[in-house]
Amino acid sequence: MTTVNRMHHKILAFTDIHIKSEGEKIVGYDPLERFETGLKHALKHHPDADHLILMGDLTHNGRPDQFERLKPLLKNLPLPVTLMPGNHDRRDTMLEAFPDLETTDSGHVMQVIDLDGQAPFGPKDRLICLDTLDGPPWRDYHHAGALCEARLNWLKTQLETAGDRRISIFMHHPPLHTGFNGMDAIRMMDHEAFYTLIKQYPNVTHIFAGHIHRTISGTANGIGFTIFKSPTHQMPMMLGTDGYAHSVPEPGAYGIILLSDEGVIVHSEDFDEATRHAVQGYDD
Numbered sequence: 001m002t003t004v005n006r007m008h009h010k011i012l013a014f015t016d017i018h019i020k021s022e023g024e025k026i027v028g029y030d031p032l033e034r035f036e037t038g039l040k041h042a043l044k045h046h047p048d049a050d051h052l053i054l055m056g057d058l059t060h061n062g063r064p065d066q067f068e069r070l071k072p073l074l075k076n077l078p079l080p081v082t083l084m085p086g087n088h089d090r091r092d093t094m095l096e097a098f099p100d101l102e103t104t105d106s107g108h109v110m111q112v113i114d115l116d117g118q119a120p121f122g123p124k125d126r127l128i129c130l131d132t133l134d135g136p137p138w139r140d141y142h143h144a145g146a147l148c149e150a151r152l153n154w155l156k157t158q159l160e161t162a163g164d165r166r167i168s169i170f171m172h173h174p175p176l177h178t179g180f181n182g183m184d185a186i187r188m189m190d191h192e193a194f195y196t197l198i199k200q201y202p203n204v205t206h207i208f209a210g211h212i213h214r215t216i217s218g219t220a221n222g223i224g225f226t227i228f229k230s231p232t233h234q235m236p237m238m239l240g241t242d243g244y245a246h247s248v249p250e251p252g253a254y255g256i257i258l259l260s261d262e263g264v265i266v267h268s269e270d271f272d273e274a275t276r277h278a279v280q281g282y283d284d
């Protein structure tokens with residue numbers, strides 16, 4: 001639990017990092033270098049952030065050496081970090097590399113983060129980070145997400161015990177259609193059970209996801225959602241297209257979430273393009 005004396009909590013979110021083995025690239029980039037650049041940018045400009053969440057697809061193939069490449073970047077961070085698995089990860093190799101990760105009784109990598117403002121001011125938030133990785137058993141080219149009964153039961157408990165906290169849910173796979181047919185076919189497939197459950201808890205305010213590699217936001221089933229880009233490779237704007245392996249080197253990004261006393265405010269920062277000197281003399 002983190003206690004802060006402010007009118008908002010600030011969360012930094014990276015998704016779809018896709019670290020490959022030494023020497024391997026995606027769209028011409030080493031994904032590890034892309035994440036390192038984005039993380040340095042985020043830490044420099046947001047030293048007041050309360051928490052860092054890596055929202056799955058930490059690696060491209062779930063290999064032990066790929067998780068090992070991530071480890072040095074997460075050492076001595078000035079803020080707590082939460083790791084979530086995605087469809088490109090493997091839970092067993094992830095836990096071998098990071099044995100201190102919290103797991104549930106069912107062995108899933110899921111965690112609750114409670115953030116308290118100081119009474120009588122400041123919001124009280126609960127962040128629920130889910131593991132939507134479908135497996136084991138591992139099936140080749142199976143990238144869809146799942147929430148089995150054990151995970152849904154765990155989620156129910158976290159919703160029930162949240163009290164008056166506002167709830168944000170983090171999950172790698174979106175539980176909704178985005179209009180990219182190929183990606184929609186590999187969304188979180190237990191979406192009906194998921195929405196039936198969370199709709200019983202009016203404190204659930206927002207869902208954060210990755211997986212698509214594009215900035216997308218809106219509402220689904222009456223609940224707001226935001227999907228963040230990757231730091232490395234993005235989905236081209238080819239709505240309606242089949243397949244899920246389209247990648248373009250559009251600017252990478254990370255998310256900045258302000259959980260304020262007013263609401264949930266979501267920013268996406270294209271860290272390569274970002275500048276902090278406004279154009280002067282703009283007068284008409």
Ligand SMILES: [Fe+2]
Nearest residue numbers: 016057088211
């Ligand atoms: Fe991904």
